[in-house]
Amino acid sequence: MASSIHDLARHLNISIGTVSRALNGRADVNADTRQRVLEAARKLNYSPNQSGRSLRQGATRSIAFMLQPHPGDQQYGEPFFIPFLTGLQARLAEHDLDLMVVMGEPGQYQQERLRRVVETRRADAVVLANTRREDDRIDYLSKAGFPFATLGRSQSGGDTYPSLDIDFERAGDEAVDRLVARGHRRIAAIRPSLDLNFGYLFLDGYRKALKRHGIEVDPDLIADGFINETGGYQVTPQVMRSKNPPTAIIFNNDAMALGGCKALAEMGIKPGHDMAVIVIVDTPLCRYFSPTLTAFRPSLEPMGRRLAEMLLASLPAFAGPEGTRIIREVWPLELIARESD
Amino acid sequence: MASSIHDLARHLNISIGTVSRALNGRADVNADTRQRVLEAARKLNYSPNQSGRSLRQGATRSIAFMLQPHPGDQQYGEPFFIPFLTGLQARLAEHDLDLMVVMGEPGQYQQERLRRVVETRRADAVVLANTRREDDRIDYLSKAGFPFATLGRSQSGGDTYPSLDIDFERAGDEAVDRLVARGHRRIAAIRPSLDLNFGYLFLDGYRKALKRHGIEVDPDLIADGFINETGGYQVTPQVMRSKNPPTAIIFNNDAMALGGCKALAEMGIKPGHDMAVIVIVDTPLCRYFSPTLTAFRPSLEPMGRRLAEMLLASLPAFAGPEGTRIIREVWPLELIARESD
DNA sequence: CGTATTTCCGTAAACGTTTACGAGAACACA
DNA sequence: TGTGTTCTCGTAAACGTTTACGGAAATACG
Incomplete structure (x- = not known):
């Protein structure tokens, strides 16, 4: 159904290796053939299959966001999270990263859900919300060596991960x-x-x-x-x-x-x-x-964008020339004076 | 780092085929060896790599949810969506399906984002929110033959997809x-x-x-x-x-x-x-x-769960014995009488 | 002209699964 | 004993990529 890199290669009468190199902008491919490949890709409406890519590269290009509605928060949930998610998602999308949302049942520990994401390698990194003072999710991720960042500080895990919090x-x-x-x-x-x-x-x-x-x-x-x-x-x-x-x-x-x-x-x-x-x-x-x-x-949407940046800066695959950095930030809140005080 | 099916096979001195069959509960494997495989899997902390699985099976086991903050909704976004997402996610999780959230910039058309998801096969199906009366996302998905369901009705696409709406x-x-x-x-x-x-x-x-x-x-x-x-x-x-x-x-x-x-x-x-x-x-x-x-x-969380069920029922891979069904539902709203009228 | 270098491309392996196929062993039955 | 069936397992291909390697052709350089 969907066209693969083989279809492209056959259509152009060249090898799949060359096609792949052309598409990925590698240097060792003739400018002319690259042109032809790109055109054919457009014509045949080719897009690389993400599963194949993930398997080969060992990276899924998706980030998991874990949040957990508070117990008793039966009605409309945290209005907090949509704008934060909007920002997070927007910045991730700029890097062609997907956002996976994982929620726990209110009150239930999320460990199990988290393990599944990590062990089946469904995401390349995790963003944790609802950070607890002592957070076993942080302990687990640290121990497992899985990249993550948190919205909110915690006493767990030391200074080994990026975190963004409000002051x-x-x-x-x-x-x-x-x-x-x-x-x-x-x-x-x-x-x-x-x-x-x-x-x-x-x-x-x-x-x-x-x-x-x-x-x-x-x-x-x-x-x-x-x-x-x-x-x-x-x-x-x-x-x-x-x-x-x-x-x-x-x-x-x-x-x-x-x-x-x-x-x-x-x-x-x-x-x-x-x-x-x-x-x-x-x-x-x-x-x-x-x-x-x-x-x-708080400035939720900018915070979402910022935490995405901080997480990416901590991932070797995305870090700039200066290498992997762990950033922690605490953002001020703006006082909105109204009638109640 | 993480153990693969090959590690298991080597450890048990059997072939990877047998390991896979044992883990997937196929009939043609000896009860005793299955036992040993399961034990070893637990011991070596084995979980199947999702990328490998997706590639082979042609299914990612993830569902994309697309929503689009309304233009001008600058502050806290739709309080609407968190409880709906909670329900959707909960039901999907029961089937071991992940939820991917895709948001458009407010006001921007989502077509491009949607195409990316579909063409790179990052999800097995899509759930659309913010349904428009004439919705080009629906037209696109119908034409592409990609499975989807909508929160909200539309005039586009006929009766070919599940939809859930409030009355x-x-x-x-x-x-x-x-x-x-x-x-x-x-x-x-x-x-x-x-x-x-x-x-x-x-x-x-x-x-x-x-x-x-x-x-x-x-x-x-x-x-x-x-x-x-x-x-x-x-x-x-x-x-x-x-x-x-x-x-x-x-x-x-x-x-x-x-x-x-x-x-x-x-x-x-x-x-x-x-x-x-x-x-x-x-x-x-x-x-x-x-x-x-x-x-x-509206009953948002149950609606989320229900739409997940309806979507799954429409997917051949998940439909029950009676086969693929397209379900459309319109749910009543409950009047909450307060002071303003 | 001979050699060294560069440019470009094909080959093939690898990522981790699932599964079609076939084969050997065990068993049943006549 | 011979034939047919059942149970169990190994082999190998396949999914769609990326990439290390090597080689042929083209180019540069003495």
């Missing part, structure tokens, strides 16, 4: 700064209870800023919950019941903030009026909620 | 029904101006219901705009300027509804109070906007 620490810091500047002294922090690394980073920044302002960290004002609306709804009353309730809350997740605001409303507390609220990662919801939520916004 | 017609109908029951007679319809098929389907339902209720269709109450917030913001004043302004508006897209509500607010009209608003496809935004927006909600 949650600084966002936590800035959020406290802003609230203190507006007269708040009792500031609560609510974050997901999972082992997600950004929860720790956020808290570090939060603590650091409090210390700088000479405010003592009150453990009663720090709480963990499920990373969804229900989690925020359940955990917010906890901090409100402390002896010395907060006048401001920083939420480490948009869904938790929405649930938290609902809880506040039911307690007769009006966010943006009786209680300042800041959200660490902005999503469209923050913009449309009432009150609109002050939040820190 | 926009019925949603438009029900929306009118509901508004009429609440006393409205002047009902506007705002939809995207692109050639997206669902815009037509929605309008059909809208017209049908008006006719049934003996209400004349007023062209001044029907308007098209860009499929984003700005579009809704720009086009809503149009219908409001008609000689006989509406008392209710049905928006065919959530982002357009948000922009529309903003425009209404600026005109001193309070959605949910002075103006009834219904949105055809629910997203989380509808739930958190103020007022919360009455909307029709």
